[in-house]
Amino acid sequence: MTKPTNPKDPRGFFQRHRTLILIVSLLLFLPPLALIFQVSTGDGDFCGPWCPRMFFTWREGMSLSAFLMGFARSFLGVLLLLAILGATFFLGRWWCSHLCPVGGATELGSRLVPRWLKINYSAVPAPPVRYGYLAAYLIAPAVGLGSLCCTYCNFAAVPRFFGALYNPADLVYFFRIYGIINLLLLFLLGFLARGGRAYCNFLCPVGALDALANRIGGRWGKRIRIDTHKCTGCGACKPACPTWAITMEGKGHKKAVIDPHSCMPCGECERVCQEGAVRYGKKS
Ligand code: SF4
Ligand code: SF4
Secondary structure (H helix, E strand, C coil): CCCCCCCCCCCCHHHHCHHHHHHHHHHHHCCCCCHHHHHHCCCCCCCCCCCCCHHHCCCCCCCHHHHHHHHHHCHHHHHHHHHHHHHHHHHCCHHHHHHCHHHHHHHHHHCCCCHHHCECCCCCCHHHHHHHHHHHHHHHHHCCCCCHHHHCCHHHHHHHHHHCCCCHHHHHHCCCHHHHHHHHHHHHHHHCECCCCHHHHHCCHHHHHHHHHHHHHHHCCCEEEECCCCCCCCCCHHHHCCCCCEEEECCCCCEEEECCCCCCCCCHHHHHCCCCCEEEECCC
16 A cells, blocks of 8 residues: 655655665665676775675684774775764765665565565664674674674675576575575565664664664754644654654653654655654754
8 A cells, every 4th residue: 555645745756766776776776787886996886895794793813913904805894884974973874765775675675565465564773773783793703603794694695596587606695594594684674664664773883873873863964853742643744764763752632742763854754754754854
C-alpha cells in the first residue's frame, strides 16, 4: 500500500530525489560500472584502499607498526570514514540515507517485495545490538576469533550479488559457507526486512560509528526534528520510517519521538506527516 503523502511535501531537494540519488550511487559503486574504484585504484570493489572498516581492526599478534600500516594501505577508506563522520556530526547521516550503495541496494530491493512477505524487526532494540556487534567486531580479531569485518561484510556480499549475474567467480562465492551466510543476511536483514535496513541497524560497524556521531552532534548539527506543538500523535510517520527510529511516547496524548541513534535524514516521516510537524534543521 502506498503511504499517504503530505500534498504540500515540505521536503528539501535531496530528500525528494533520494531514490534517484541512491540509484546513481549504486551505478557508480557497484559492478559492472564500479566507476569510483576503477578510476581511482583500478580495483572493482571496496576490498582495497577504499575499505572504511578494515584499517581500524587490530588482529591477534599484530605489531603496532603493522596496525598503523593498515591506515596507510586503506588511506582512501580512512579519509572516507573521517568524511562520513564529520558530515554526520554537522548534517546527520547523509551517507547512510543517500550515498551508501549497499544500504541503498537493500532498501530499494525491499520496496519490490510485497509487504506480507517482509519481516518486521522493529521490536528489536537496534542500538544495543548495533553497539554490541561493533564491540564484538573490534574484539574478535584481537583475541583470535577471526575477522567478522571481512567474513560478514555487506560491502563484500552486495557487489558480488550483482556481479554474480555475469561473473562466475562472484557466483562461486555464494556456494561457500560464508557466502551462503552472507546471502542469508542479505535477504533476511535486507531485501526481506521491513524498510530494508535491518543489516544497517544491527550489523554495520560504519553505521554504528555513524550513529554515535549522529547522537553526539545532535545538539549542534542539523537533524530531522519533530515539533511537539504541531504533532497530533496520529502515528502515520512510524510505519514510514525505514530504520524504525520513531516511537510514540508520552502519557495520555502520545507524540512522535525520534531515536537519534537510528535516524538518518531520509525524510520519509516528513513526506507522510500531514501536520507539517517534521522538519530538517538545527535545534531551535
Ligand atoms: S510527526 Fe506528524 S505523522 Fe508523526 S505522529 Fe506527529 S503528526 Fe503524526
Ligand atoms: S525518523 Fe524520519 S528521517 Fe529519520 S530515518 Fe525515520 S523516516 Fe527517515
